[in-house]
Amino acid sequence: MKDILADLSPVQRDAVRQIDGPSLIIAGAGSGKTRVLTYKIAYLMLNDIPPRSVLALTFTNKAAKEMKERIIKVAGKQANKLWMGTFHSIFSRILRTEAETIGFKSNYTIYDTTDSLSIIRGIIKEMNVNDKVYRDRDVYSRISMAKNSLMTPAAYASNAQLANEDIQSHRPKISGIYQRYFMKCRNANAMDFDDLLLYTNILFRDNPDILKKYQQWFKYILVDEYQDTNVAQYLIVKRLAEVSRNITVVGDDAQSIYSFRGARIENILNFRKDYPNYTEYKLEQNYRSTQTIVNAANSLIAKNKKQLKKTCFSEGDVGEKIDIIRAFTDQEEGQLIASMVVDTVYGKQVNYSDIAILYRTNAQSRIFEDSLRRRNIPYRIYGGISFYQRAEIKDALAYMRLAVNPLDDEAMIRVINYPARGIGNSSMDKIQAYALDNNLSLWETVGKLPLTNTGPKDSVNIGVKDSILKKIAEFRELVESFIIKVNTEDAYSFASNIIRQSGMMAELKANRTPEGISRIENIEELLNSIKGYIKNSESSGDSPMIAEYLQNVSLITDMDKDSSKDSNKVTLMTIHSAKGLEFSYIFIVGMEEGLFPGSNSIQSEHSLEEERRLFYVALTRAAVKATISFAQTRYRWGNLGSSTPSRFLRDIDKSYISASSAKSALETREKPQLSNFYKKSEKTDGDHQYKPLKPAMKSQEKVDETAFIPVGTEVEHARFGRGRIVGIDVEGNDVRAKIEFYTAGMKTLILKFAQLEIIENPEK
DNA sequence: CGGCCCCGCGTTTTT
């Protein structure tokens, strides 16, 4: 136990040693926040507090998993009994146990965002409202916001302000959509992500005895990333901690980046009011990064008006200054970063896994994937199109979901005609219409259908042919045969049987295309993950059934898949995903107006500050060196646009930016002829490892040749092959050529980047 | 009913 405390700074030690009472830990980036949290939990256990009475809440499964591993190292295996996980996973577990109390069954389904959107689309159709006005995403986020502020449909309907807002935005029917959506979920015995928090609140609010049970159970509560809690989460914690008041929250207002999900920085401020006898610990020393990075980050965040007072400092090396890299195109940005990755690995003798490329949006990843692949640089990409979002995976899971919870209408819609069994859209419409009229689930509706229309005269007739009725009956029997086995077969056998018996496997195998083969591989990977899940839980008990696997899988993301540390790969991820992580070398890419800060964020000071905090998070991931890049032109939705450097670059104190790169990338405001670029890049001397100003030489050399190509010229492009120029367009300083390529089709290219080779010039 | 093609639209960010 002495060992634990010896590893800590005085402040950290004090924070760890406070066992009882409320404590607020304000922890700057890299200040050893996770270490304090893990050690505090270990310390509790070493002081004979039973692990099962400790509740530790995190925001990602990854954070929970890592923390648990670290605690096991210090305090041993009993740490497995800790209640540690995300808000969503912990409270979904509790809701399983208490489901009946709130009118659900314990086998409830958890709908992911895709499911929710699809239901909302269905409602919009049902209500016959304009889906251009009522866009599913907008409606969903409105509902999500309501739930996160604990507003039920009734509360929403009677709220004048919300009604006003919806009228203003010409969407007065959102309240009605919410009502229907809410009921549909209930009828399907399903909860969406927000419901997990909403219903936990309802459960605790309306059932004092149940609340009391958990208040006595969880004697010690710890919350990580407290600045990212929303109203629903805040209230759950507040209720649970009310009696014991042994609550520890850790947070950093400067790293609050989830307000789009309803997070409220104020929660961390309210802590002082809620628990007046709290003790506050400020962790201000950054043990991760160089002084340059910490100071640069401080200078950046100082531009935000709203923030808690805190002085972060580093006593590490001064370190290298930040490089700012300008690229002409997004493509070139990819190439430059890729070659800098190589230079870093060989020049600094570090591993690929010490390097991360961080971007604002997932869509940016592709270019870096390409450029890294081209150079044979191993990389690992997080987020983006999730494995669990793939159609074949969702289909397989939908069968399992339907077997576990037949009321799950979304699952039913997904699989009733997959593989195609002749129950098409028009039949489905009839089934759905009947279900709606009679307030039944689809499964219940299907259960009422006769085998033929000539059956007993009081039997249901929805107006489909006998041949279809027969197919529906066959489907029903198929699902019934699955339902029987839900609680008798272990998750793995169940899943592999369902994939064969449903006909999915045969359908997939019939497709010999590369995509078809990859789909089968994905299914195999899914089965493997189920096997892995069984193996994991067998060590701590019996073999789990499919229902248990399903409730876990819906709260799991790609992020959580084995991040086997042994693999030496460059990490690509969004900044949001990078929160809480650290890397020696960080590349922050795409620092352009409209991208970062995003175009949606530049209207309000509030969201601009959040973007700035996001940039702060990105910068402070770097231990040794940060490099920032932007591109002057970028493909967006298939066509080229030009962009200017992000305003945030000017927020960093110049003294922390390498002089050569600042000058070349930012101060020079050259827009005119490219010949100027060329000359300047020649002047940039070699004192710096990278020459940010230096564009791809080849494209420069080609410019003069091709800048004034007439229409009709036959040209050759490295990627698109040969084609003919059909139009020239001068836009600002760019000359764009519309080229009809013989094989690649029509493209619009900016001449100075296109590297065209002239094949034949009609005017010569 | 099912498959194919075309059109329209989208980018925040995650549980």
Added chain:
DNA sequence: CGCGGGGCCG
């Protein structure tokens, strides 16, 4: 550009 949804035709 890439995806998903809707529409049309076989």
